Amino acid sequence: MWFKNLCIYRNNQPFAHSAEELAERLAEFAFQPVGRIEHLSRGWVPPLPGGESLVHAAGGQYLVSLQEESRLLPAYVIRETLDERVAEREEAECRKLGRKEKNRLKEEITLELLPQAFTRSKRLYAWIDTRNGWLVVDTATWRQAEELTELLRASLGTLPIQPLATNSNPQPIMTDWLAKQAEPADVELGDEAVFEDPKNDGAEIRGKRVDLHSGEIGAHIRAGKLVRRLAVTWDERISFVLDADLSLKRLKFLDVVQEGNEDFVPESAAERFDADFAIMTLELQRLIPQLVDVFGGEVREAA
Template identity: 60%
Template sequence: MWFRNLCVYQLADAFRIDAEQLEERLQTGAFQPVGGHDPESRGWVPPLPGGEPLVHVAGPRMMICLQTESRVLPPAVVRETVEERVSEREDAMGRPLGRREKARLKEEVTLDLLPRAFTRSKRCYAYIDLEARWLVVDATTWREGELLTDDLRALLGTLPIRPLQTDSAPGQVMTEWLARDHFPSDLEPGEQAVFEDPRSEGAEVRCKRQDLRSDEIRGLVRAGKRIRRLAVDWDGRINAVLDADLSIKRLKFTDLVQSDADEREAESAAERFDADFSIMSGELSRFLPRLQSWFD
């Protein structure tokens, strides 16, 4: 299990929970399939496919997984059915329906169609590192991460966390890296960046497969553009896109890390899952403090 995106939360020192306690709490919110007339259902499932525990433990780190099952009801289908029923009602009543009557009819149609709608499932993984005091969520946006943290807080009664914070604005620091062509010693720029213009809302420049150290790119900085996302290579072990909001996107562990995983002989899928989790979380336990130090 290798995470692809990261939303990282700092965990308060006072918070303590062990795997047995966490398992017991998650069981009360275990996933149940979406009901016939429900649009969505969320609950906790085993991180290990085919496994039973809702908490997968590797040393001081505990992985969990939140599953969401939604009914897919295309708006066009609802609209077409509503129009048909509105026409039928108006013909039967001999008058046009009012706004409230149409709204109630739309609700009736939605309830009628939901049991026949297809379902779509999505899983969101996360792990708690009690030693380093991190909660790491595999999510592309903070809003997506908050779905998991809000559900976890509701079950635990408390979850003293805050999104990763730094002393300096990451966007400004990354812009200075490019402007001065001076990066941290263990960091190299990739070939992708997104610039924004602070003077014009919504204005942006996207660069792909570009030499970010070139005069052309540095000219964007001189023109007043600021970095919002920057592709980087850390220590030859991790490739990622750093966002100015401190989320991490397109996380990829290099062949150097993957070879470490391949060298571990696993006799089962469970052993491979455990080995991958241990290696990934071990790499992130070194990477995340460095990330924080770049902007502090």
């Protein structure tokens, strides 16, 4: 159980639910397979493979999992079928169909084809740190994170959270690391960065497998480019790509993280899952506050 991406939220109120209470709330929104004429179904499933509980709990740390199943019905399939049906009806009735008739026909075709469509499933995991007030979703995009938090809010009735925000804008700080070659002591630069031009919306420059202290990178910075994403290794323990929106992508826990657990021999997959979850959450409980400190402390909304 190792997260690969982090979208981090601050819980603005203490998380008051026990694991048992949370599981009961989630059960009302448990996953049901997508119906024959449904486009999409979302719901909670046990995070532990083969498990039964909708909440995996360890030492005040909760793990939950959202499953989504959708039917794949490409727009071009509907469009081609619609064109055929419209042509057939117009020829049979010797008239042109109006917009309302075409829209009604399109709805009929969609309902007809949906049961035949393939389905696709995906899972999202979220870690709730009840001790330190974090909610972290394992996804690279805030849009997908919101899909999970919206259902969690519906399950609980309320969820007073906000995306992690800091007093200082990460972009000029990360840019300064490269410009002055003076990154924090526990930060080691990787070989990847994305720069954007604040004067030209959408313009960006991507560098991979490059020396981020090279003259070429310095030229981009002197031209006014700002770092949007930066590959780093933190404290020789975790590597990731840090985004200016404070999300972390392509997270990797390095070998040193596992060294303290070398003598542990799990008797089951469940024990391995539990051990991995414990190690991961301990590491992230160290990382997130350090990340906040680097960018000038946390901005929090009133509870």
